[in-house]
Amino acid sequence: MDETEDLEILLTNDDGIGSVGIRALHDALAEVGNVTVVAPADDQSAVGRAISTEVEIEEHALGYAIQGTPSDCVVAGLEAIGPYPDLVVSGCNRGANLGQYVLGRSGTVSAAVEAAFFGVPAIAVSLYVPTGDLAFHEIEVTREDYAEAVRATEYLAERAISEGVFEDADYLNVNAPVPDNEPAGMTITSPSHVYDMDATHNGDSITLHDRIWERMAEANIDDPEGTDRRAVVEGNISVSPLTAPHTTEHHDALDTLVGDYENC
Template identity: 35%
Template sequence: MRPKILLTNDDGVNSGGLWAAYEAMSAFADVTVVAPAVQQSAVGRSISIFEPLRMNEVRIGDRAAYSVEGRPTDALLLGLYGLNLKPDLVVSGINLGENISYESITTSGTVGAAMEAANQGVPALAYSLQMSDQGSKFTDPRCSTQDFSQAKEVVARLTQMFLASGLPKNCHLVNINIPACRMEGYEVTTLGTRLFDTYVEMRIDPRGKPYYWINGDVIYTPEPHSDVTALRNNRVSVTPLTLDNTAFAACGDLKKLLADQGF
């Protein structure tokens, strides 16, 4: 029997990246698309717990999908429990824009959906594609003219590998980032520490009232084996992640601090 894959994303059900992943995987798996109705980037792993959710069966071209009026994690949960899908694997992506470093990993809706899948006991992969033009991340994903041929090759190869072998021990999900330029190979990586130099810009609207843009300049911190460095060197970054955020290296110092203070 063919493996079953639940495919979601954070760019929305109409995104070219989502359907590139579908095309790459449907050759060897039964793929069900359950994705947000509209753009939901940077919402992380947030869940809609104060409002009802609607899910509609739609057709994108000649292909069926489920469109969820909610966040990526909502779509994932409705796929698992609203549709009672029992996938062998969850795939999130292909996201338009890389998701690398400490900064992106916690805000990314693409990675957030994969994290929630792992939390529900389903192995998951998150795929993101670097954009050579940073502005391309913020265009309507339905209008993307991105060439996905290289990304589809990566998705097909790695997804089949993980379906056959499973995820490594002590790994809950894998975050995969694909370079915009011709790739120079694959590399197992760790998370980089910084990606942006963040700032807030205040502007004045036509009525004289202030409004604000949160923005940031892309920076590069040289770190061997990091996902940031791998992508900079045109290598596919393959980063094993865990849901356990415990800072084990700090436990000893924290115990000593508490003991010294009489706790």
């Protein structure tokens, strides 16, 4: 094998260690380096960067199952289980993680962000599953459906570090379509800023609606060219190079406001 032979990879997800997507990635990444799986014991979708103070761990045929969140898995994998990785991969998620507003919600993406705070390069990988007229839970996803996501992840894992990608990005958010007749292209994107949430009050409950998913089901989106959602709906693999959140920027208006505080 080439220079990536000894690449150490920590693999996690938020769908749970028994999911089809993590098995598909594991088998492909095993051709790229040494893979250690530390993943939630069960589904932890949409938990964001929730963290625990103590979690139970069990050995699993694929690696280690943690009774906790994706962020728990990253911290445990890096600090308590080892070997210390060169790269963290999170996925492959059953369902896309697209748009700026999703980044903080997604357990898949949050695992990559957690790795970024440790200074470890990371790739979050998700599969866009078109629903059409069906509800998301009614869609059956097979291992073959992950083929484009797997191909893209293996390609990036094998090359991104040595090519210097992570000198400018902390992590990559990758979203892939299900396979079509022709291999999907890969394009660099930025997360869409389009946001469309609403809520309805129904007696003793309130129902929250993410209208973006309804638009995507109909391939009817108004996201600009170059955004992640548009790329995936058009059949391409979206790669968004991102940095960990909460960066500090200089703002003249805030300087003035803080400077006037003692005079108020």
